[in-house]
Amino acid sequence: MKNLEQYVRKGSFYKSVVDDGSDIIFIVDFDGKILYHNNAVRKTLGYRANSLVSKHFFDYVLPDSRDEFLKSFKQIQRKAYSQKIEFQFLCKDRSYRFLEFNAINLKNQENLNGLILDCRDITQRKEDAAELIRLQKAKEQFLANISHEIRTPINGIAGLANLLHQNLQSDDLSAYLNAIQHSAENLKVIINDILDLSAIESGKLKLEKIGFNLHDLLPPLINTFSYQAKEKKISLNHEIDPKLNTILLGDPVRLNQILINLIGNAVKFTNNGSITVKCTADLIQRNVCWVRLEVIDTGVGIAQEKLDTIFESFSQADASVTRRYGGTGLGLTIVRQLVELQHGKITVESIEHQGSTFRVIMPYTVGKARNLKQVSNETITSEQHPGKSMRVLLVEDNDINRLYAKSILKNWQSETETAENGLVAIEKLKSGWFDVVLMDVQMPVMDGYETTKAIRQMTAPKNAVPIIALTANATKSDADKCLAAGMDNFLPKPFTPDDLYRKLFIELKIIPNKEAYWKESKDKNQGLIYYDLNYLRGVSGNNQEFMRDMIETFISSIPPILDDMAANAMIENWEKVGNLAHQIKPSFILMGAGILKEQVIDIEKRAKTKTNTSTLKKAIDQFRDKCLSAVDSLSNELI
Numbered sequence: 001m002k003n004l005e006q007y008v009r010k011g012s013f014y015k016s017v018v019d020d021g022s023d024i025i026f027i028v029d030f031d032g033k034i035l036y037h038n039n040a041v042r043k044t045l046g047y048r049a050n051s052l053v054s055k056h057f058f059d060y061v062l063p064d065s066r067d068e069f070l071k072s073f074k075q076i077q078r079k080a081y082s083q084k085i086e087f088q089f090l091c092k093d094r095s096y097r098f099l100e101f102n103a104i105n106l107k108n109q110e111n112l113n114g115l116i117l118d119c120r121d122i123t124q125r126k127e128d129a130a131e132l133i134r135l136q137k138a139k140e141q142f143l144a145n146i147s148h149e150i151r152t153p154i155n156g157i158a159g160l161a162n163l164l165h166q167n168l169q170s171d172d173l174s175a176y177l178n179a180i181q182h183s184a185e186n187l188k189v190i191i192n193d194i195l196d197l198s199a200i201e202s203g204k205l206k207l208e209k210i211g212f213n214l215h216d217l218l219p220p221l222i223n224t225f226s227y228q229a230k231e232k233k234i235s236l237n238h239e240i241d242p243k244l245n246t247i248l249l250g251d252p253v254r255l256n257q258i259l260i261n262l263i264g265n266a267v268k269f270t271n272n273g274s275i276t277v278k279c280t281a282d283l284i285q286r287n288v289c290w291v292r293l294e295v296i297d298t299g300v301g302i303a304q305e306k307l308d309t310i311f312e313s314f315s316q317a318d319a320s321v322t323r324r325y326g327g328t329g330l331g332l333t334i335v336r337q338l339v340e341l342q343h344g345k346i347t348v349e350s351i352e353h354q355g356s357t358f359r360v361i362m363p364y365t366v367g368k369a370r371n372l373k374q375v376s377n378e379t380i381t382s383e384q385h386p387g388k389s390m391r392v393l394l395v396e397d398n399d400i401n402r403l404y405a406k407s408i409l410k411n412w413q414s415e416t417e418t419a420e421n422g423l424v425a426i427e428k429l430k431s432g433w434f435d436v437v438l439m440d441v442q443m444p445v446m447d448g449y450e451t452t453k454a455i456r457q458m459t460a461p462k463n464a465v466p467i468i469a470l471t472a473n474a475t476k477s478d479a480d481k482c483l484a485a486g487m488d489n490f491l492p493k494p495f496t497p498d499d500l501y502r503k504l505f506i507e508l509k510i511i512p513n514k515e516a517y518w519k520e521s522k523d524k525n526q527g528l529i530y531y532d533l534n535y536l537r538g539v540s541g542n543n544q545e546f547m548r549d550m551i552e553t554f555i556s557s558i559p560p561i562l563d564d565m566a567a568n569a570m571i572e573n574w575e576k577v578g579n580l581a582h583q584i585k586p587s588f589i590l591m592g593a594g595i596l597k598e599q600v601i602d603i604e605k606r607a608k609t610k611t612n613t614s615t616l617k618k619a620i621d622q623f624r625d626k627c628l629s630a631v632d633s634l635s636n637e638l639i
Contacts, residue, residue, distance in 0.1 A: 024099070024119040030077055032057040035114065044121050046092030062088035062096050076115065080108040086122070098126040155401050155472070155494035162496065196257075200337045207341060211367045212252035214244045214279050214291075221259055222277065228267050235274040236267075243281040248289060248364035254338050255362075259293065261331040262358050266297040273298030273355070282361060293360040302350040310348070311336045335360075386505045387412030390512040393434040394418045395425040395451065396470065397443040401493070405438060405470070408497045422446030423563050426454055427628060429462055435512050436504065439487065441471040441478075445563045449485040456486040466508055470495070531630050532592030551634050554587055558631060562624045569620045577620070578607035593630060599623045 018025055018038055024045070027036040034052050041047045052060075061069050069087050076082040082103040088096040101119040106112040196205065222238050229236040259277070266275045275297045282290040302310060311332050339346045344362030392409055396402040397420050409416045417432070419425035421443045429437075437455070441448035448469060456463050469482040472493045479490040491503050504510045533547065540546040561584050568576040581604035588597040603623060606616050 024121075026057065026101075026117040026119065028057050028115055028117065030113040030115075032073070045089060045097065060090040062090070076103045077105065077107070079103075080105050089119075097121060098123045155404065158494050196334050196338075200334065200341070205341065207254060208251040209249050209365075210252065211247045211249055212255075213247055214240055217252055217256065218259070218277070218279065221256060222263070224260075225263055225267050229275065232267070232271060234267075234270050234272060237274065238277040239279070241280045243284065244279055244289075244291065246289070247367040248291070249367040250342065250362075250364045254342070258335050258338055258360060259295075261335045262293075262295040262360075265331060265358075266295050266299060266356070270297045270299035270355075284366070287366050288363050289366050290361060290363050293362075294357055296355070296357045298355040301352040301354050301356055302348070303352050304350075307348060307350060311346075385412050386511070387414045387501075388512070390414040390436070390510065391432075391434045392416045393425060393428055393437045395420075395422065395437060395443070395448070396440040397421060398440070401440070401470075405500075408500060411497075421563060422448065422451030422454070423566050424559075425451055426458075427625065429455060429458065429465070430625075433462075433513070434465055436508075436510050437465055437467045438470050439467050441469055441473060441482065445567050448487075449481065452482075452485045452487050466510060468503060468508070531596075531634065532594070534592060536590060536592065550590060554591055555631050555634055558584060558587060558627060562627055566620055566624055569617045572613065574607040574610050574613060574616075577616075578604050581607060591630070591634070596623070596626060596630065599626070 022040060024040045025036075025038040026034060028034050034055050034057050037047075037050075037052050039049055041052065042049065058066060058070065058073075065088060072085050076085065082105075084100055085103065086098065086100050089099050091097055098121070099119045100122045101117040104116040104118075106114040106116065218238055218240060222236060225236060263275070263277060275295070278292075278294040278296065280292045280294075282292045284290075336346050339360055339362060342362050344360060346358065346360045348356060348358050350356035387409065390409075390412070392414050394402060394405050394409070394416055396405065396418065402418055402420075406416050406418065417428055417434070419428055423446050425437070425439075426446075428434075439448045439452060443451075446454075448471070452467055455465065455467065466489075467487045469479075469487045469490045470493060471478065471482070471490070482490050489503060489508060491499060536547050536550060540550075561580055565577055565580045568574075568580070581600050585597065585600050585604065588594075588600060599619070600623065603616070603620060606612055606619075
């Protein structure tokens with residue numbers, strides 16, 4: 001004991017704590033001169049003992065952050081004690097490590113102009129934080145990708161089934177279409193669940209406050225499950241309290257989502273008996289109506305010990321449930337979060353093998369008739385429809401999605417031109433007038449963002465054409481990116497005719513500008529012919545079948561190569577441009593297109609020698625215009 005007291009009195013323990021401790025200790029004066037450092041600098045930074053003494057501390061701080069560090073260093077000179085000052089310090093091997101120090105000001109302690117810096121290596125912590133950010137971005141990218149890949153086919157399935165439904169009478173065919181729509185809706189629910197969970201967790205989910213009536217909302221929703229219930233031979237009923245025949249203010253889409261999840265689960269887990277959906281006005285007080293929604297089934301039920309876990313993410317009551325019934329396990333998690341976001345509460349009562357009751361109670365402000373959403377466009381006749389004679393440029397690379405959107409616009413008697421990529425869209429805008437552009441985002445050659453930016457750089461008035469993004473990437477960051485690129489609005493796929501109607505005519509208030517279209521048509525430079533089929537007749541002996549094959553080959557092969565050429569010119573890949581020009585040169589000889597042949601020879605030569613490339617892009621654009629004009633004219637030869 002006595003020896004230990006002597007050890008403390010002599011201060012020998014300082015060597016163990018300071019000199020040989022794991023923390024790096026620096027003593028520096030107010031000018032940054034290093035007066036002392038302990039041995040920990042060797043293990044962490046690679047410097048020998050005392051090798052940094054008399055050096056300047058600031059010389060070892062990362063240059064990019066040195067000015068900021070100097071500001072912090074001056075501030076800590078005015079404080080007795082400072083904590084968690086981060087910086088990067090140069091190591092012996094010329095790399096930089098993240099350090100964090102706490103500073104003791106000797107001016108306050110000993111009236112000396114110096115600081116004791118107790119430094120810790122936080123490089124691993126920084127790397128972990130960076131990795132966490134990377135993983136978060138990877139998660140967001142995954143969600144965006146899965147959104148696009150799943151929503152694109154869903155848009156075609158659900159959309160075309162909906163259009164066919166309007167024109168079929170057969171009960172059998174309607175049943176088949178119901179099944180198609182049901183499958184598409186199931187896929188849509190899965191991807192929406194994933195995206196909604198991400199939005200809720202990041203705090204980016206926005207709730208609407210608009211008028212709705214449960215008497216309008218519930219019956220059609222119940223009908224969407226009637227086919228499944230009929231297949232399983234279970235009864236599906238609903239009851240609505242007469243007091244609820246009023247206008248409520250809230251988010252009907254999210255209420256719909258809650259009910260779809262709860263009713264969908266009830267149908268999934270009920271093999272006999274019945275399902276009842278009850279809506280009751282629990283309390284109406286001070287202009288607020290507390291609505292109680294109950295989904296009661298006679299299904300498989302849930303074990304008591306599992307009731308606390310069914311609302312957890314990716315969780316179901318039993319692992320075998322996923323194998324038997326499918327699903328992501330996200331539905332009830334999202335239901336609970338949506339209910340709580342709207343200041344409500346959800347509870348469940350269940351007896352295994354007898355059934356379950358899910359009960360939601362939510363407050364809604366009582367509204368007025370003027371708060372109701374706009375009437376569907378289906379009530380508007382074709383003569384009255386605001387889309388009649390509207391000129392639309394539909395930019396979409398997916399054949400099914402293009403057909404679906406064109407069919408909607410055709411029903412409205414709109415005039416639609418299509419483009420399979422951004423370059424084609426720009427050319428069509430140059431040569432014609434459009435009231436609106438419906439723009440897909442992910443396309444080959446030139447995507448929707450680049451195309452929009454290029455359109456906004458065109459001369460007035462074409463640079464002001466309204467552009468709506470039609471995209472399967474449905475997160476808020478995707479919408480923000482579309483708006484940042486210059487688009488006017490955003491419509492996620494899959495969309496219904498009503499969705500498109502609201503976007504075009506209610507939100508953007510598009511009105512067809514017929515005068516602008518006719519002026520554009522009148523001003524067009526028409527009648528130029530860039531080919532002569534006499535050459536083709538001569539070499540084929542006027543063989544009409546051979547000539548038709550050659551023309552069809554020219555029409556189908558030339559436009560994609562022109563797109564590729566223009567795209568490579570934009571990134572100044574002149575070698576590729578030259579090779580493409582060389583590839584299509586014989587086609588113009590065969591078509592007797594002397595002017596075009598001379599131009600493509602000139603493009604090939606300039607591209608391969610990289611001569612006058614500053615004007616080559618414009619020359620390629622002009623050449624492409626003439627080629628496409630030739631293609632259009634040759635198409636008429638085939639009629």
